[in-house]
Amino acid sequence: MQEKYIDETKQGEAFAIAEKPGNGKKLFLESYGCQMNFSDSEIVASILNEQGYNTTLKVEEADLILLNTCSIREKAEQTVRMRLAQFKHLKKEKPNMTVGVLGCMAERLKTKFLDEEQLVDLVVGPDAYRDLPNLLKETDDGRDAINVILSKEETYADINPVRLGGNGVTAFVTITRGCDNMCTFCVVPFTRGRERSRDPHSIIEECQSLWNNGYKEITLLGQNVDSYLWYGGGPKKDFAKASEMQKLTAINFAQLLDMVAVAVPNMRIRFSTSNPHEMTEQVFRMIAKHDNICNYVHLPVQSGSDRILQLMNRQHTRQEYLDLIKKGKEIVPDISFSQDMIIGFCTETEEDHQLTMSLMREVEYDYGYMFSYSTRPGTPAHKKLEDDIPADVKQRRLAEVIALQGELSRKRMQGYVGRVHEILIEGTSKKNQNQWKGRNSQNAVCVFDKLEGQKLGDIVSVFVHGNTQGTLLGETV
Ligand code: SAH
Ligand code: F3S
Numbered sequence: 001m002q003e004k005y006i007d008e009t010k011q012g013e014a015f016a017i018a019e020k021p022g023n024g025k026k027l028f029l030e031s032y033g034c035q036m037n038f039s040d041s042e043i044v045a046s047i048l049n050e051q052g053y054n055t056t057l058k059v060e061e062a063d064l065i066l067l068n069t070c071s072i073r074e075k076a077e078q079t080v081r082m083r084l085a086q087f088k089h090l091k092k093e094k095p096n097m098t099v100g101v102l103g104c105m106a107e108r109l110k111t112k113f114l115d116e117e118q119l120v121d122l123v124v125g126p127d128a129y130r131d132l133p134n135l136l137k138e139t140d141d142g143r144d145a146i147n148v149i150l151s152k153e154e155t156y157a158d159i160n161p162v163r164l165g166g167n168g169v170t171a172f173v174t175i176t177r178g179c180d181n182m183c184t185f186c187v188v189p190f191t192r193g194r195e196r197s198r199d200p201h202s203i204i205e206e207c208q209s210l211w212n213n214g215y216k217e218i219t220l221l222g223q224n225v226d227s228y229l230w231y232g233g234g235p236k237k238d239f240a241k242a243s244e245m246q247k248l249t250a251i252n253f254a255q256l257l258d259m260v261a262v263a264v265p266n267m268r269i270r271f272s273t274s275n276p277h278e279m280t281e282q283v284f285r286m287i288a289k290h291d292n293i294c295n296y297v298h299l300p301v302q303s304g305s306d307r308i309l310q311l312m313n314r315q316h317t318r319q320e321y322l323d324l325i326k327k328g329k330e331i332v333p334d335i336s337f338s339q340d341m342i343i344g345f346c347t348e349t350e351e352d353h354q355l356t357m358s359l360m361r362e363v364e365y366d367y368g369y370m371f372s373y374s375t376r377p378g379t380p381a382h383k384k385l386e387d388d389i390p391a392d393v394k395q396r397r398l399a400e401v402i403a404l405q406g407e408l409s410r411k412r413m414q415g416y417v418g419r420v421h422e423i424l425i426e427g428t429s430k431k432n433q434n435q436w437k438g439r440n441s442q443n444a445v446c447v448f449d450k451l452e453g454q455k456l457g458d459i460v461s462v463f464v465h466g467n468t469q470g471t472l473l474g475e476t477v
Contacts, residue, residue, distance in 0.1 A: 041164060065099045072376075106148060122144070169214070195237070203260065232246050296336045367470065417465065424457070425459075448462050
C-alpha cells in the first residue's frame with residue numbers, strides 16, 4: 001500500500017550505500033511505512049556503518065537482516081510477517097545470520113516477537129537505535145536481544161544520517177519524534193512515545209550540510225510538525241516546568257521554518273505532517289514570506305463529520321478545519337492541500353460519509369491518502385468502541401471517496417495547465433527514458449522532454465500544456 005511520498009515501489013526495497021573498509025559484515029536493511037521510518041533507517045545505517053557494517057542489496061549475502069516496520073494498519077503488519085517468512089530458508093542455510101525487527105511493530109509487540117517468530121533474534125524500538133552495537137554483541141553470542149525502551153529526549157540530533165537510495169536531490173530531515181495527540185484510532189503514540197523536538201542548531205547544520213552535498217529540497221519531518229517547540233530539550237509535555245528564560249527563548253515551528261528558510265535560501269523546503277488543531281496562521285505567513293518554502297500543506301482531516309471527529313479525539317471541528325483552509329488560501333493564494341481520510345470508523349453512518357465527501361468538495365484537495373479503518377489493539381478506539389462497519393460497506397465508501405478524490409485531483413491538475421511552473425528535476429520518468437520527472441511548488445508531479453544541458457537537481461521553467469489525473473505534462477520554456 002502506498003504511503004505518503006514514499007514511492008510505492010520503495011516499500012520494502014533495500015538500499016545500499018558506498019562500500020568502505022569495515023568489519024567484513026553485510027547489512028540488508030528494508031523499510032516499510034511512513035517517511036519517518038525511511039528517515040530512521042538512515043540513522044540506523046549510519047550507526048551500523050560506524051561499526052563497520054557495509055550494506056548489501058542481496059539478502060543471501062547478509063550477515064544481518066533488519067526490517068524497519070510499520071504498525072499503522074493490520075495490513076502493514078501482515079506484509080512484514082510475510083516478508084519474515086521468506087527468510088526462513090536463508091536462516092537454515094546460514095544459522096549465524098541475525099534477523100532483527102525495528103520500528104513500530106518491534107515497539108508494539110516487544111518480546112512477543114521473539115516468542116512468536118522463531119526466526120527473529122533482535123527487536124529494537126524506534127528510540128533504541130543507539131543501543132544496536134551492544135545488542136548485536138548479544139546476538140553474536142547467540143542470545144536474543146531486545147531494547148524497546150521509549151525515550152523522552154532521544155532525537156538522534158548528533159547522528160549524521162547516511163542517505164539511503166535517494167536521488168541525491170531530495171532528503172528528509174527529522175525535527176520532532178513521537179506524538180502526544182492520542183487520536184483514538186492511532187497506534188503511533190504507543191509505538192513512538194512522547195513528543196519531543198530536536199535542537200534547531202542541529203537541524204540547520206543538517207540542512208546546510210545537505211545543501212553543500214548537492215541536495216535541492218528538504219522535507220522537515222515529524223508526526224506533528226506544527227507542534228515543534230524547542231526550549232532546551234525534553235518532552236513538550238514538560239514545557240510548563242521550563243525556566244522563564246527557556247520559555248522566553250523557546251522556538252516554535254513557524255520560527256524554525258523562518259530560520260531554515262534563511263539558512264538555506266536556495267533550498268526548497270517542505271514539511272510533513274501538519275495537524276489541523278496545531279497548525280497556525282503564522283505558518284501560512286512563513287510560506288508566503290519565503291519563496292523557498294513550497295506552497296503546499298499536507299493537512300490530514302480523517303473525516304468530515306463532527307461526530308466522528310469527536311469520537312476520533314481530533315480536537316477540531318469541521319468548521320474550524322474549513323476556516324483554517326480558507327485562511328491558508330487567503331494568505332497563500334497559490335496553495336495546495338492534500339488529505340488523509342479514514343473510511344468506516346466506528347459508528348460511521350451514511351450521513352457521516354456524505355459529510356466527508358462534501359468536505360472534500362469544499363476543500364478541493366490536490367490528492368489524498370485514503371484507507372479503511374483498521375482497528376489497532378491497545379488504542380482507545382479498540383478498547384472503547386466497536387469496529388462495527390461491515391467490510392463491504394467500508395470498501396464501498398472507500399471506493400466512493402477514492403473516485404471523488406480522483407475527480408478533484410484531475411480538476412486541480414487542470415488548473416495548473418496553461419502556466420509556467422518551476423519544476424525541480426528529481427529523476428527520469430518511469431514511463432519514458434527521454435523525459436524528466438519533478439514537482440512544482442504545490443507538489444504536483446510534472447513530466448517533460450529532456451533537453452541538452454539539463455540535469456538532475458536543476459530547477460527549470462516548464463510550460464504545462466496538459467494533464468492526467470495525477471500528472472502534469474509540460475515542456476521546458
Ligand atoms: N501525524 C501522522 C499520522 C500518522 S498515521 C503523520 O505523520 O502522518 C498516518 C495516517 O494513517 C493517518 O493520518 C490516518 O489517516 C491513517 N491511520 C492511522 N491509524 C489508522 C487506522 N487505525 N486505520 C486506518 N488508517 C489509519
Ligand atoms: Fe496518530 Fe493523531 Fe498523532 S493520527 S500520529 S495520534 S496526530
